[in-house]
Amino acid sequence: MNIIEKILRNHSVEDIPEVSPGDIVTVNVDRAIITDMAALHPEFINEPPVKPFDNNKIAVIFDHFVPPPNIEISSRINRLRKLVDLWNIRDFYDVGRGGISHVIAAEKGFLRPGSLIANTDSHTIAVGAFNTVGRGLGTPEIMNIIATGKTWFVIGDTIRVNLNGNMNSNASYRDVFFNIAGTTGDIPNNNIEFHGDGIKRITMDGRSSISTMCAEISAEFSVFPYDSVLKNYMDNINIYDYKAIEPDNNTYYYKTYDIDLNKIEPMIALPDRIINNIKPVSEINKTEISVAVVGSCANGRLSDLRDVSSVLKNHRVNRNVRFIVTPASQEIYNEALRLGYIDTIIKSDALVTNPTCGACLGGHMGVVGDGDTVISSTTRNFKGRMGSSKANIYLASAKTVAASAVKGYISGDLSE
Amino acid sequence: MNNIEGKIWLFGDDINTDLMYPQVCYTLKEEEKPFYAMSANRPGWSKMVNRGDIIVAGRNFGTGSSRPAADNIKNLGISCVIAESINGLFLRNSVNSGFLALTVPGIVDAVDEGDILYIDLKNNTVINKSNNRKINFKPLPQFLMDIIDNGGIINILRNKGLLGWPL
Numbered sequence: 001m002n003i004i005e006k007i008l009r010n011h012s013v014e015d016i017p018e019v020s021p022g023d024i025v026t027v028n029v030d031r032a033i034i035t036d037m038a039a040l041h042p043e044f045i046n047e048p049p050v051k052p053f054d055n056n057k058i059a060v061i062f063d064h065f066v067p068p069p070n071i072e073i074s075s076r077i078n079r080l081r082k083l084v085d086l087w088n089i090r091d092f093y094d095v096g097r098g099g100i101s102h103v104i105a106a107e108k109g110f111l112r113p114g115s116l117i118a119n120t121d122s123h124t125i126a127v128g129a130f131n132t133v134g135r136g137l138g139t140p141e142i143m144n145i146i147a148t149g150k151t152w153f154v155i156g157d158t159i160r161v162n163l164n165g166n167m168n169s170n171a172s173y174r175d176v177f178f179n180i181a182g183t184t185g186d187i188p189n190n191n192i193e194f195h196g197d198g199i200k201r202i203t204m205d206g207r208s209s210i211s212t213m214c215a216e217i218s219a220e221f222s223v224f225p226y227d228s229v230l231k232n233y234m235d236n237i238n239i240y241d242y243k244a245i246e247p248d249n250n251t252y253y254y255k256t257y258d259i260d261l262n263k264i265e266p267m268i269a270l271p272d273r274i275i276n277n278i279k280p281v282s283e284i285n286k287t288e289i290s291v292a293v294v295g296s297c298a299n300g301r302l303s304d305l306r307d308v309s310s311v312l313k314n315h316r317v318n319r320n321v322r323f324i325v326t327p328a329s330q331e332i333y334n335e336a337l338r339l340g341y342i343d344t345i346i347k348s349d350a351l352v353t354n355p356t357c358g359a360c361l362g363g364h365m366g367v368v369g370d371g372d373t374v375i376s377s378t379t380r381n382f383k384g385r386m387g388s389s390k391a392n393i394y395l396a397s398a399k400t401v402a403a404s405a406v407k408g409y410i411s412g413d414l415s416e
Numbered sequence: 417m418n419n420i421e422g423k424i425w426l427f428g429d430d431i432n433t434d435l436m437y438p439q440v441c442y443t444l445k446e447e448e449k450p451f452y453a454m455s456a457n458r459p460g461w462s463k464m465v466n467r468g469d470i471i472v473a474g475r476n477f478g479t480g481s482s483r484p485a486a487d488n489i490k491n492l493g494i495s496c497v498i499a500e501s502i503n504g505l506f507l508r509n510s511v512n513s514g515f516l517a518l519t520v521p522g523i524v525d526a527v528d529e530g531d532i533l534y535i536d537l538k539n540n541t542v543i544n545k546s547n548n549r550k551i552n553f554k555p556l557p558q559f560l561m562d563i564i565d566n567g568g569i570i571n572i573l574r575n576k577g578l579l580g581w582p583l
Contacts, residue, residue, distance in 0.1 A: 138509040389456035
């Protein structure tokens with residue numbers, strides 16, 4: 001069995017020796033995460049589960065609408081907030097105390113190697129960076145999990161992706177993902193397991209970015225192996241109680257792809273989709289932009305703010321561009337302040353917002369309008385995703401977004 | 417579940433959740449939401465849909481968010497989605513909403529928009545009544561069909577007494 005199969009087998013309600021593709025397993029979840037989006041689902045606030053299967057295994061993390069942008073959403077979130085007392089929830093992260101659920105889940109030690117996470121957000125596949133499995137689930141399904149502690153998964157075929165070699169300094173982990181997407185195409189119902197000699201040099205931020213974006217090729221689960229990089233992360237947050245999972249020797253993989261990290265250059269996704277829509281930035285003709293965004297669970301992390309700050313140092317954002325930078329969590333925000341990144345960013349005429357999913361979902365903190373051309377490090381470029389359906393959204397690394405914000409047009413590098 | 421017959425609306429690859437359920441839907445009244453389905457990629461379409469119509473689409477249908485996209489096209493009157501391949505989250509949401517979504521490789525080449533499609537769930541066959549082409553498909557596991565037949569997961573939880581009072 002591979003890592004994903006073993007983790008699912010270990011969480012099976014029935015004692016089974018192994019699982020294989022096509023099997024349906026009913027599993028116990030280790031942790032269920034509810035975000036403020038639950039408040040926007042009438043079924044959840046009108047008919048919430050009577051009681052949770054285990055109040056200490058549930059976290060409530062407000063992230064999409066922090067702080068709420070209008071009366072309707074604010075009032076609905078107030079209703080959701082009542083659950084925290086009703087269920088006696090210990091792990092609650094309200095406005096000013098948290099950030100994006102996938103990032104908070106990592107910072108607070110909810111993502112333990114070998115564990116299984118349930119979260120309604122569709123980027124829950126992010127947890128794969130932590131040798132953990134999880135995927136996005138719908139709100140009705142999380143209600144079932146809260147009530148019973150269980151759900152089901154169909155075991156899919158697993159694709160092995162070997163990340164080999166060393167990355168060039170001009171490329172980012174987001175470019176690695178674009179390269180993977182260009183290699184595999186869409187893979188609904190299939191899993192991705194990462195291996196290869198290049199992994200040991202990929203930071204937890206990088207693994208999280210890659211794993212998060214695997215949602216955009218419709219992967220079922222994605223997972224990274226356990227190694228010293230992950231062990232150091234867990235040690236630093238004083239979490240030692242876990243059982244990391246390795247694949248069996250001679251595990252069968254449905255397909256194997258090799259990615260040569262040395263060859264990766266800055267990439268960009270053209271508007272409306274990622275699949276079959278990615279190009280090297282160097283092949284893009286001069287395209288003027290009006291909005292630049294750095295943020296989200298994929299690329300609003302400390303290393304992304306560092307990249308933005310180093311590009312912006314001694315430069316100013318082009319006068320025709322609104323550049324919005326959204327740290328993914330309070331902890332990242334605080335650390336970026338301490339390291340001087342925020343100072344550099346705001347002095348370059350970029351706007352730094354509070355931590356939230358914000359502009360990524362087109363709900364607030366940077367809703368785009370008719371005629372905008374956007375370059376963003378967020379997760380999706382669907383038509384209408386960030387606001388108006390008459391805006392064009394390009395996706396790229398934080399570094400490319402920042403360079404483009406300075407130039408006023410899409411560019412992978414200030415020296416170009 | 418009974419067999420289904422309906423008129424086909426044909427869509428391409430990678431039809432995503434945000435097209436089916438745009439961000440603005442979240443705070444609209446329930447009865448208004450379905451009319452925003454596909455408003456960005458096919459303006460005016462939602463008003464042309466009749467109850468019982470079927471969506472046929474290409475690869476990777478329903479890619480994207482966990483938002484209730486399946487609910488929205490169900491509430492518009494669509495009886496079923498048939499696609500070359502379907503995103504796993506969209507499939508879960510469909511099943512949990514009591515809505516049928518089937519993967520039928522080869523379907524796009526076997527139909528034109530406006531054809532009448534018959535889905536025989538006993539024999540796991542789709543028949544295009546407009547050109548008599550027939551494709552067999554792999555059915556959803558019985559476990560998932562049972563959730564659909566029970567009207568979705570909320571209904572099941574409610575019947576078990578696991579849901580409570582409004583917050």
